[in-house]
Amino acid sequence: MMPWQPAFAIESAMSPAPGSAVPVAVRFNPSLGRLKRDATFPAFNMREESVPLFLPMRVSGLPVDSALLADRAQVQVIEADGRVDRVETLELSVRRDGAGDSDRNAYHTLAVPGDVYDRVKNQSVRLAIDDSLTLFQLSASQAFPVFSPDQATAGIGRCNTKINGTETSVQIRCTRAGRRPPCLTAYLEHVPTGLRNPERFACDPDYSPFFAFDLTHDALARFGGNLPFRDPNGLAKYPVDGSKLKDARAVVRVYQPLEHFKRRLEIPDIRLSDWGAEQQ
Numbered sequence: 140m141m142p143w144q145p146a147f148a149i150e151s152a153m154s155p156a157p158g159s160a161v162p163v164a165v166r167f168n169p170s171l172g173r174l175k176r177d178a179t180f181p182a183f184n185m186r187e188e189s190v191p192l193f194l195p196m197r198v199s200g201l202p203v204d205s206a207l208l209a210d211r212a213q214v215q216v217i218e219a220d221g222r223v224d225r226v227e228t229l230e231l232s233v234r235r236d237g238a239g240d241s242d243r244n245a246y247h248t249l250a251v252p253g254d255v256y257d258r259v260k261n262q263s264v265r266l267a268i269d270d271s272l273t274l275f276q277l278s279a280s281q282a283f284p285v286f287s288p289d290q291a292t293a294g295i296g297r298c299n300t301k302i303n304g305t306e307t308s309v310q311i312r313c314t315r316a317g318r319r320p321p322c323l324t325a326y327l328e329h330v331p332t333g334l335r336n337p338e339r340f341a342c343d344p345d346y347s348p349f350f351a352f353d354l355t356h357d358a359l360a361r362f363g364g365n366l367p368f369r370d371p372n373g374l375a376k377y378p379v380d381g382s383k384l385k386d387a388r389a390v391v392r393v394y395q396p397l398e399h400f401k402r403r404l405e406i407p408d409i410r411l412s413d414w415g416a417e418q419q
Contacts, residue, residue: 162200171195
């Protein structure tokens with residue numbers, strides 16, 4: 140019930156590790172080009188009349204084994220005559236695994252109302268983006284065989300894996316006391332070659348300082364997902380397919396928040412029609 144700005148200000152003041160995000164910068168990176176989408180690219184929930192756009196970004200200064208999530212963004216499309224249109228944002232997330240390059244490319248996903256897009260898509264406009272961001276640190280990581288009974292793992296919970304009934308994906312199901320992890324990533328990896336299928340990154344950013352439940356819920360959090368390795372329609376091809384499953388594993392990595400912070404980005408000259416996705 141609290142407005143976003145004071146709520147996020149309170150969260151920022153309660154950050155577990157203030158100052159952790161000082162080196163983190165987000166900038167527009169048009170040299171990355173348009174997003175290329177194929178059948179493995181996840182769908183977004185948006186209004187039918189909205190047009191999805193994908194702004195290429197460069198995120199720098201990420202710590203080792205960290206993740207960045209935009210909890211919310213306020214985006215303004217400012218036309219040449221000064222008219223201001225507000226745009227819904229859907230996603231910005233990026234991760235740094237290990238001690239490699241601290242810079243990462245990502246796409247900031249926008250859902251532009253259809254009438255706004257039709258009116259200004261070929262015009263030069265200015266974008267002002269105010270991001271409310273959270274920086275996460277890896278807190279637990281575990282690899283499971285694709286067939287695994289219940290296995291308890293510190294920081295994650297008790298998990299099991301199996302092939303689903305249609306033999307198209309590996310199912311991961313986990314249970315733990317308290318709330319579910321705020322953010323986690325999971326992927327299938329072929330151990331001999333290091334090949335990975337596209338990661339599934341999921342966040343349930345509940346940052347409240349305590350866990351509470353009502354009479355309709357118990358004190359256990361249940362979470363999981365499906366890691367596909369075969370497309371029954373034959374459209375998507377996965378590096379780790381059914382032929383590699385016997386030497387594959389399901390990797391789950393859990394992240395905990397370090398700091399809540401804000402960044403402002405202005406793009407002075409942009410055409411919205413340049414940033415739709417390319418279909419592969």
